[in-house]
Amino acid sequence: MTREDMASFRPETLAIAAGYDPATAQGAAKPPVYLTSTFVYDSASQARDIHEAYFRGTGPMAGQPAYIYSRLSHPNLTMLETRLAAIDGAERAAVFASGMAAHSAIAIQHLRPGDSVLHSRPIYGGTDGLYNQLMPHFGIHPVPILDGCNGDHIRAQADLALSKGPLGLIVIETPANPTAAITDIALVVAIADEVGARTGRRPLVVCDNTFLAPFAQRPIELGVDLNMTSLTKYCGGHSDLLSGGISGRAEVIEPLLQLRTVLGTHCDPFTCWLVLRSLESVAVRSERAMANAMLVATFLRDHPKVAGITYLGFIAEGTPQRAVIDRQCKGYGSTFSLHLHGGEAEAFRLLDGLRLVKQAVSLGGSETLACHSATTTHYNVPAEARLAGGITDGTIRLSVGIEHPDDLIADFARALDRV
Ligand code: PLP
Secondary structure: OOHHHHHHOOHHHHHHHOOOOHHHHOOOOOOOOOOOOEOOOOOHHHHHHHHHHHHHOOOOOOOOOOOOEOOOOOHHHHHHHHHHHHHHOOOEEEEEOOHHHHHHHHHHHHOOOOOEEEEEOOOOHHHHHHHHHHHHHHOOEEEEEOOOOOHHHHHHHHHHHHHHOOEEEEEEEOOOOOOOOOOOHHHHHHHHHHHHHHHOOOOEEEEEOOOOHHHHOOHHHHOOOEEEEEOOOOOOOOOOOOOEEEEEOHHHHHHHHHHHHHHOOEOOHHHHHHHHHHHOOHHHHHHHHHHHHHHHHHHHHOOOOEEEEOOHHHOOOOOHHHHHHHHHOOOOOOEEEEEEOOOHHHHHHHHHHOOOOEEOOOOOOOOOEEEEHHHOOOOOOOHHHHHHOOOOOOEEEEEOOOOOHHHHHHHHHHHHHOO
16 A cells, blocks of 8 residues: 555545555465564674664664564554554554553653643543642642633633643543543644743643544544543453554654653554454444444433433533534544432442443443442542542443443333332
């Protein structure tokens, strides 16, 4: 496939065609798994040239595919990174052992003691812990954004962050875990530009695109610097692997690749192979899951025991959130929260009454999963921070899968009868 072909294909096609050339593997239609930890050189001088190319980007081997040791990179990683970058519409991608390994690399690479960081809230509990529990030990000052569609609020929080130290990163997760709260990506990019113009240091904008995955939301096209995705979720799609990707301009991705070598958080060959395969079907799986989610959400919204749900498709017309969703999302996703009348006891009764839907954390798999956010994914987030992010004791997060929708609705109906 030529560069021109690549440029002309749509993301759904690139998810199948990009990253692997059968000519590199004796015509095998699907890629082999390169289960090796190290790579053999032709000669000592070639070994030196390969190291020069890897570490300096210069010399006779610069730009040529050559491997040293699998922690630095390996063929399955290259295939996956090429495909992910192509799908995301980015120059380069870096793939890590998990989504949190990817988030951690961004924080370590781009923040220095004394810096501040702005992040949307709610945000996945692990990311919340990274910025609010771990990073403060290294002298980083986190500041939350509580309304990601309100420019005045985001600017005020940026000023608060700047009063604590230079703003290094703006990290947004949209739609957010678990409530599907929305942040206006283009607005945040514009505010990062304003901060850069005012202070001489433009913070990098990181968007966690895990909830909508690469087809229903395109953060690179909206100007973010680092597009992060937990590949564990919709991209992996079968709840059987852990992986995380970051895509963006070569100049912001390449330092992360070098850092990954030091951290040892690369994605292993077999997992890369699995993700590469799963990416081929993520568009169709997501479409089916989103169609199911609409049906399940409609059933739940109309049920008397349900106080509310945070499904994107039901955000009221005329609200800022609706305008942002219409502008930046090509679908409503299939993960959202259900708020029951009552609290933990009612939520537990519903969860314990489910027979088809499994109780588990994670999301984006083929099967439907449910969990009680306050006591699972957001267990470690302090209660006030949880409430500020809209997570109550009655909040249950659902990740709707690709089963027959009638079976899912029947399961929820039966379980709600027990509440
Ligand atoms: N980002 C979001 C939105 C998530 O939901 C998760 C995990 O649930 C992560 C990041 C972390 O990804 P991983 O579990 O692959 O480390």
